[in-house]
Amino acid sequence: MTEEDPAKAADREIDEKHDPKSQELLRVRGLESAFDTERGLLKAVDGVSFSVDRGQTLGIVGESGCGKSVTAMSLISLLPRPAGKVLAGEVIFKGEDLQKVSETRLHEVRGGEIGTIFQEPMTALNPVHRIGRQVSEVFRLHKKMDKKEAWEAAIEALRMTRIPSPEIRVGDYPHQLSGGMRQRVVIAMALACQPDLLIADEPTTALDVTVQAQILDLIQGLQAEMGMATILITHDLGVIAENCDEVVVMYAGRVVERAPVVELFANPLHAYTRGLLNSIPRLSLPPKTELNTIPGMVAALSEMASGCRFCQRMERESSLGDERPEFREASRGHWVEVCPECYGGEAHKAV
Amino acid sequence: MSEVSERGSLLLIEDVKVHFPVRSGLMLRQTGKVKAVDGVSLEIGEGKTVGLVGESGCGKSTLAKAVVRLLKPDEGTVTFGGTEITGLSPRVLRPFRREMQMIFQDPVESLNPRQSVRQIIEEPLVIHREGDAGERRRRVDELLERVGLPANSGEKFSFEFSGGQRQRIGIARAIALNPKLIVCDEPVSALDVSVQSQIINLLLELQREMGISYLFIAHDLAVVQHVSDRVAVMYLGKIVELATAEAIYQRPCHAYTKALLSAIPEADPTARRERILLEGDVPSPINPPEGSAFGDRISHPRYEETIGMDLGLVEIEPGHWVARDPCCLSEEDWKKVQ
Numbered sequence: 001m002t003e004e005d006p007a008k009a010a011d012r013e014i015d016e017k018h019d020p021k022s023q024e025l026l027r028v029r030g031l032e033s034a035f036d037t038e039r040g041l042l043k044a045v046d047g048v049s050f051s052v053d054r055g056q057t058l059g060i061v062g063e064s065g066c067g068k069s070v071t072a073m074s075l076i077s078l079l080p081r082p083a084g085k086v087l088a089g090e091v092i093f094k095g096e097d098l099q100k101v102s103e104t105r106l107h108e109v110r111g112g113e114i115g116t117i118f119q120e121p122m123t124a125l126n127p128v129h130r131i132g133r134q135v136s137e138v139f140r141l142h143k144k145m146d147k148k149e150a151w152e153a154a155i156e157a158l159r160m161t162r163i164p165s166p167e168i169r170v171g172d173y174p175h176q177l178s179g180g181m182r183q184r185v186v187i188a189m190a191l192a193c194q195p196d197l198l199i200a201d202e203p204t205t206a207l208d209v210t211v212q213a214q215i216l217d218l219i220q221g222l223q224a225e226m227g228m229a230t231i232l233i234t235h236d237l238g239v240i241a242e243n244c245d246e247v248v249v250m251y252a253g254r255v256v257e258r259a260p261v262v263e264l265f266a267n268p269l270h271a272y273t274r275g276l277l278n279s280i281p282r283l284s285l286p287p288k289t290e291l292n293t294i295p296g297m298v299a300a301l302s303e304m305a306s307g308c309r310f311c312q313r314m315e316r317e318s319s320l321g322d323e324r325p326e327f328r329e330a331s332r333g334h335w336v337e338v339c340p341e342c343y344g345g346e347a348h349k350a351v
Numbered sequence: 352m353s354e355v356s357e358r359g360s361l362l363l364i365e366d367v368k369v370h371f372p373v374r375s376g377l378m379l380r381q382t383g384k385v386k387a388v389d390g391v392s393l394e395i396g397e398g399k400t401v402g403l404v405g406e407s408g409c410g411k412s413t414l415a416k417a418v419v420r421l422l423k424p425d426e427g428t429v430t431f432g433g434t435e436i437t438g439l440s441p442r443v444l445r446p447f448r449r450e451m452q453m454i455f456q457d458p459v460e461s462l463n464p465r466q467s468v469r470q471i472i473e474e475p476l477v478i479h480r481e482g483d484a485g486e487r488r489r490r491v492d493e494l495l496e497r498v499g500l501p502a503n504s505g506e507k508f509s510f511e512f513s514g515g516q517r518q519r520i521g522i523a524r525a526i527a528l529n530p531k532l533i534v535c536d537e538p539v540s541a542l543d544v545s546v547q548s549q550i551i552n553l554l555l556e557l558q559r560e561m562g563i564s565y566l567f568i569a570h571d572l573a574v575v576q577h578v579s580d581r582v583a584v585m586y587l588g589k590i591v592e593l594a595t596a597e598a599i600y601q602r603p604c605h606a607y608t609k610a611l612l613s614a615i616p617e618a619d620p621t622a623r624r625e626r627i628l629l630e631g632d633v634p635s636p637i638n639p640p641e642g643s644a645f646g647d648r649i650s651h652p653r654y655e656e657t658i659g660m661d662l663g664l665v666e667i668e669p670g671h672w673v674a675r676d677p678c679c680l681s682e683e684d685w686k687k688v689q
Contacts, residue, residue: 063543064514179407208406208570210629213614217628235543238616261620279548280618281577287596288400288555288578291548297513 023054025196025229026075031089033067033074036082042301043087044070046253049327052197057223057230059244059261061237061276065298067253068233072201075231076110094196112142115190119202121182124189125174131158131185132170138192157188161218180211187218194226201233216243237280241265246333249273252298252309255327256342259334269330271342272310308339316341361531361564362395362418367427369413373637385636387413389588390427392664395532398558400565402579402596404572404611408636410588411568415534418566419451420444432531449479452525456537458517462509468495468520469505475527494523498553515546519553526557534566539574551578572615576600584608587644588636591679593664594671604667606679607645646678653677 033045045067052058060068073079074086077098091098098109110116118124126134135157136150145153151170158166161184174182183203190198200219204212220243223230232243240247240261247264249257249272257270268274278292285291296313299305304312308325311318318325318339325339336343368390373383388410395401403411416422418429420436428437436447452475455461462471469491476487495504498519509517518538525533535554539547555578557563569575575582575596582599584592584607592605603609610627617624629648634640640647642657657678664672665688673680675688 063545209572209614210406210611212616213626213628214630216616217626236616237544237618241618241620241622242616244620265618265620276544277618279545281548281551281573282618283573283576283600283615285577287576287580290552290555291577293549293552294545297515297546 023056025052025054025056025094026231027051027090027092028071028075029090029092031071031074031091032087033070033079033084034087035079035084039302043304044253044301045074046304048089048250048253048255050248050255050258052229052231054196054229055223055227056246057232057244059240059247060231060233060250061235061240061247062250063235063276063298065252065301066250068250069201071250072116072199072231072233075199076114076116077106078110078116108142111138111189111195112193113195114197114199115193115195117183117186117190117198117200117203119205121179121186121206122174124186125182127174129173130170131172131174131177135170135185135189135192138189142193153192154188157192158185160191160222161185161188163188179207180214183207183211183215184218187215187222191222191226191228195228198223198228198230199233200230202235203232204239205234205236212239219243237277249276252304252313253301254309254337255335256310256337257335263331263334267334269334269336269343270310271314308337308342310342311339314341318342360394361397361399361432362393362566363428363430364391364393364414364418365428365430367391367414367417367424367429369410369417369422370425383637386588386639387636388417388424389636389639391585391588391590392427393583393590393593395564395566396580397531397564398562399580400558400567400578402575402582403566403568403585404570404575404582405585406570406611409585410636411585412536414585415453415536415566415568419453419534420447421453445479449475449528450531452528452530452533454518454521454525454533454535454538456540458514458521458541459510461521462517464508464510466508467505468500468507468509468512471509471520472505472523472527475524479528481528490527491523494527497526497557498523499549513546514542515549518542518550522550522553522557526561526563529561530563532564532566534568536568537570538567540569540571547574554578572611584611587634587639589644589662589674590664590672591645591674591676592672594673598668598671602668602671604671604673604680604684605645605676606649643674643676643678646676649678651678 029049031045031048032043034041034043048071062068075091086099132151132154135154139145139150139153155166155170158169163169163181163184204215234240244261247259247261248255251272257273268277275294279294281291296315299312307320307322308318318341320339325337327335328338330336367388369388371385371387372381373385375382391414405411417424424437428435431447436444472491472494473487476490491505500519509520539550542550567578579596582596583590586607592608603612610629613627634648642654643662646654646657657676662674662676665675667673667684667688677685
């Protein structure tokens, strides 16, 4: 038997286990994205695979620089050009590979079938145009409405996101709104065409907890109403726990663990996931006690090991050496990168 | 309100108000006031931490600046180590400055990119004429080691470091002069979870070793609860509840505190909690409601009663203070404070 790349083997395994009758909406396979820099090609996403069912919420969690946002951008070919490019992989959305479709089709998909919300609402909105014009633009582009119809539709879209007196607010400029209201406008734009998939990249990170609760509640409500699937990208494990069905944990450009949300929090398998879960201050911990930490830091992209990257952070030898750990199903629906130092046996006793 | 105190107090803030004029029109006449901090009293004991929480725009950062006298309060007094520093001139204030330091949220913007890390950490020592060049050099090396930075960091620039390490540089600068008080304004908000816990541990260690007091401002209540002895909840320029960290979390009395607590997403997918969703944002401090600000936000039926009422803090249980506000207390608690 010839040797097979472990990442590819995992993909094949996913394929084989895949039930054709399931409600699969999106499947990402072996996605690799990189940035062309002075120091050469730096791979920010290194063989990422996951799938999302209709109506489901998939959380992607990880620390800054783990490639979660680059993954999201790659899905809809929005990497900054010319530096960023997708090197390999498939993004199958409703049976169609978005990496292969024409630019025109991509334009239809973005904002039409896939809506996006990013962290900072101010950068997603144009400061010199009124809210109404920006929201109605979506309807004019995707639904071919005329100006007046689109304006009316914009008011309705704003009403749907519970912006008070939307008929007055459409005339406002972004700076006249608070952060929470701006994010509602962005949500109104993202959901204007009733997309099948919403990609929300840190949608509430810039907001207060009280406003965060409002916005997440709003997204959940609209999601249930429209039957839309969501990819929720965040660094906040609390947000993941309360909003997601399934979770993908990313570390240094790779998926180290994937599981249904309850399973992941009850039974984290990878040392990195365990480290993350242990390092958050919880209300149940006695005050002023020492928190658990993950020593070291993520290596620079140019110095990433080809073998286990969490072992690299922990400054230990992986017994796999330079070989990439396999991504295997440990129990039903629970996948983990199987580096002996990070998963199973001794690794578990140590934690 | 000096009864809101603990023994061995280091910092005493009494009825501090900071108002900013709002100017508009062609002549930029003053048309109103932003009551950013509107009558706050607080005390921090030696070696203790008071956490300050609230939504953006509630006046947390303004209060922090008034405490270290980066801003002059319009009314009220700030007493530090027994001396009132509210009205002191910059010259007279100088010896107090070295005792009060600050750590900021954004370690990128609060560190000068043109200075080496050594220069950044050495600067307070130079300004306060501490030792000669050789002594300062040794002191900086010591500080680098203390905050857990590699020994060769001094010759690098701040942008060569990750967020967590930059925050360590900020901490090294803040502790250079062995201050008694450090005001931490959202020190870990910009950091990743695993790095956040490293920085929190460092701050706790420094407190144990050096007996530093902290005024710790953050919007993450779980973080605040973890580092604080007492927690003050601020809403629209006023403190609405003040109690030990345990009491705030186990028995919050004020409706706003309850809403804030219920909004924190808990890292437990099986926890089913009742969430109190607040509508809208913090009201503008330019023309705050006449009565209970929070009662107005939740359109409480008893709001009218609170106009003209004294909504100051009362001690509902020993050491647990809450605004005397019928809109924000349960009936039982309201009876207690009558």
